[in-house]
Amino acid sequence: MKQIPLPIGPAPAPDLHNFLPGGNAAALHHLQALALPSAPVYLWGASGTGKTHLLRGLAARCQAEGQRVGWFDAEEPLPWTLQPDWALVVIDRCEALSPAAQQAAFALFIDATTHTVQVAAAGRLPPVDLPLRDDLRTRLAWGHVFALQPLSDAETRAALRREGDRRGILLPDELMDHLLTHFPRDLGHLMKLFDRLDTFALAEGRRLTVPLLRRMLAEQPGGAADADEVRAA
Structure with a gap:
C-alpha cells in the first residue's frame, strides 16, 4: 500500500530576493x-x-x-x-x-x-x-x-541543497552527481524533477536515491530527457 504524499507547501514565488545571481x-x-x-x-x-x-x-x-x-x-x-x-x-x-x-x-x-x-x-x-x-x-x-549566464555546477548544487533543506531532505552526493551528469543543467528542469522525485519517494516511503529516480522515470516518464535517462540507466 502506498502512502498519500502530503504537500509541504509551494516553493517560494520568484522574486528578486530569492534569485541566485551566480554570474548575473x-x-x-x-x-x-x-x-x-x-x-x-x-x-x-x-x-x-x-x-x-x-x-x-x-x-x-x-x-x-x-x-x-x-x-x-x-x-x-x-x-x-x-x-x-x-x-x-x-x-x-x-x-x-x-x-x-x-x-x-x-x-x-x-x-x-x-x-x-x-x-x-x-x-x-x-x-x-x-x-x-x-x-x-x-x-x-x-x-x-x-x-545571463547559467549557474555553475557548484551554484546549481547549492540551489538544489537549499530546496532540499526547505523540504527537510538531505540530498545524497551520488544523486546530485547523477542529476548533473544525466540531465540538462537547467535549474528549472532540475527543480521540477526534484519535486517529482520527492513526491514519488513520499508515496513509496523511500529515501531519495539514484535507483529510486531510475524507477520513477521508468514508471512515470515525463519527456524526452527522461526517456534518454531511462535508456542510459
Missing part, C-alpha cells in the same frame, strides 16, 4: 535599483538562466509597492492592450513572437513611451539575432541589455 549580479542589481520609469530592460540567455525569474521578481517588486503590472508572453492571446495605470509592462519569450504578436509588442512599446510606462522583456537571443521585425529589435536593444 549586474542584472539583478540593476533591477533592484531600477527607478520606474526608466530605459527599457532586455534580458537574454539560454533556458534556465533565470530570465523569467528576474522578470517575475521585478513585477513582484512593483506589485508590493502597490503598482499594477501587465504581463505578455509569446503565447498570450491577442489583442494586447496597455492600460494607462500600469507601472510596468513585461514581454517574455520574445524569440517566439508571431508576426501578429510582434505588431502587438511594437504597439506596446509606443504606448508605453507615451504613458511613461516601464518596459522589461526577455528572450533566448540578443536583440540583434532575434527573428523579429527591425523596428521591434531596435526597441528591445535601445535600453539596458544583459546577457
Whole structure:
C-alpha cells in the first residue's frame, strides 16, 4: 500500500530576493535599483538562466509597492492592450513572437513611451539575432541589455541543497552527481524533477536515491530527457 504524499507547501514565488545571481549580479542589481520609469530592460540567455525569474521578481517588486503590472508572453492571446495605470509592462519569450504578436509588442512599446510606462522583456537571443521585425529589435536593444549566464555546477548544487533543506531532505552526493551528469543543467528542469522525485519517494516511503529516480522515470516518464535517462540507466 502506498502512502498519500502530503504537500509541504509551494516553493517560494520568484522574486528578486530569492534569485541566485551566480554570474548575473549586474542584472539583478540593476533591477533592484531600477527607478520606474526608466530605459527599457532586455534580458537574454539560454533556458534556465533565470530570465523569467528576474522578470517575475521585478513585477513582484512593483506589485508590493502597490503598482499594477501587465504581463505578455509569446503565447498570450491577442489583442494586447496597455492600460494607462500600469507601472510596468513585461514581454517574455520574445524569440517566439508571431508576426501578429510582434505588431502587438511594437504597439506596446509606443504606448508605453507615451504613458511613461516601464518596459522589461526577455528572450533566448540578443536583440540583434532575434527573428523579429527591425523596428521591434531596435526597441528591445535601445535600453539596458544583459546577457545571463547559467549557474555553475557548484551554484546549481547549492540551489538544489537549499530546496532540499526547505523540504527537510538531505540530498545524497551520488544523486546530485547523477542529476548533473544525466540531465540538462537547467535549474528549472532540475527543480521540477526534484519535486517529482520527492513526491514519488513520499508515496513509496523511500529515501531519495539514484535507483529510486531510475524507477520513477521508468514508471512515470515525463519527456524526452527522461526517456534518454531511462535508456542510459
